Amino acid sequence: MLLRIDHVGVACxxxxxxxxxxxxxxxxxxxxxxxxxxxxxxxxxxxxxxGDQGASYVQLLEPLHPDTAVGxxxxxxxxxxxxxxxGVADVTRALEEIGAKGVRLIDxxxxxxxxxxxxxxxxxKDVGGVLTELVETSRR
Ligand code: CMX
Ligand code: CO
Numbered sequence: 447m448l449l450r451i452d453h454v455g456v457a458c459x460x461x462x463x464x465x466x467x468x469x470x471x472x473x474x475x476x477x478x479x480x481x482x483x484x485x486x487x488x489x490x491x492x493x494x495x496x497g498d499q500g501a502s503y504v505q506l507l508e509p510l511h512p513d514t515a516v517g518x519x520x521x522x523x524x525x526x527x528x529x530x531x532x533g534v535a536d537v538t539r540a541l542e543e544i545g546a547k548g549v550r551l552i553d554x555x556x557x558x559x560x561x562x563x564x565x566x567x568x569x570x571k572d573v574g575g576v577l578t579e580l581v582e583t584s585r586r
Contacts, residue, residue, distance in 0.1 A: 447540055449533040452563075452581040453491065453503040457516050457528040461488055461508035468492050468504060477503070478561050486514025491560050500533055500583055505560065529567070529577035537564045537582040544568060544580075556582070 458464040468474045474492040481488050488510060491503045507528060509517035519528055534540040537556045545551050550569035559565030562584030570577040 447534060447543065449499040449535065450497055451502055451530065452500070452533040452579075452583070453505040453531040453560075454527060455505045455507055455529040455531060455577075455579070456526070457507050457509075457519050458525050459508065459520060461490060461506055464506045464508075465490055465492070468506070474504065480560055481510070482558070482560075483510070484557060485559075486510050487516055489560065505531065529570075529579050531565070531579035531581045534580045534582055537566050537580045540580050541566050549573065 456464070465476060469476070469492075474494065476490050477493045478491040479489070486509055488508045490506045492506065494502045494504060496502075507516045509515075509520060511517055512521065516528060541551055541554070541556070545554075549572045551566065552569055553566035556564035556566050559579075559581060564582040564584070566580050568578040568580070
């Protein structure tokens, strides 16, 4: 069901500073910058590699407000890995299959994610403490 690791989501206080760090230390390139009001983030996708099943990225996340998912995470745990995003062929179908196995779905239906993707989150409490995102890449 999981095709690849699409991205690792990293929570940070200052997006521009963290972009500079990933560019200068790892030589990564920003391929997209977006504000996603629904998710409460300002974010950037940095390309890591291309594989048979698609590309993989680091997603840097800065909260738009303290009272958001990433804002609360930063206050509680500080900067660090926030979630893992796995590529799937069909996010609606994956949600049905995973929900049927008793895993709590944060999103019953897909939402809008980076670069036109359809995304949905699974509750970290049912995935061994790992906030898990399913990503269906847009077919552009
Ligand atoms: N990873 C692992 N555990 C996490 C977590 C994370 N990223 N965020 C919160 N938790 C844990 C907390 O530690 C807490 O556990 P304890 O009760 O044992 O302390 C529990 O989950 C509830 O956390 P909370 O502080 O009450 O936080 P929220 O109200 O924000 O709820 C969650 C948590 C996962 C439901 C919420 O963050 C959410 O809906 N996330 C999905 C959306 C999202 O993260 N969007 C930003 C990224 C967008 C993108 O990738 O495009
Ligand atoms: Co993500």
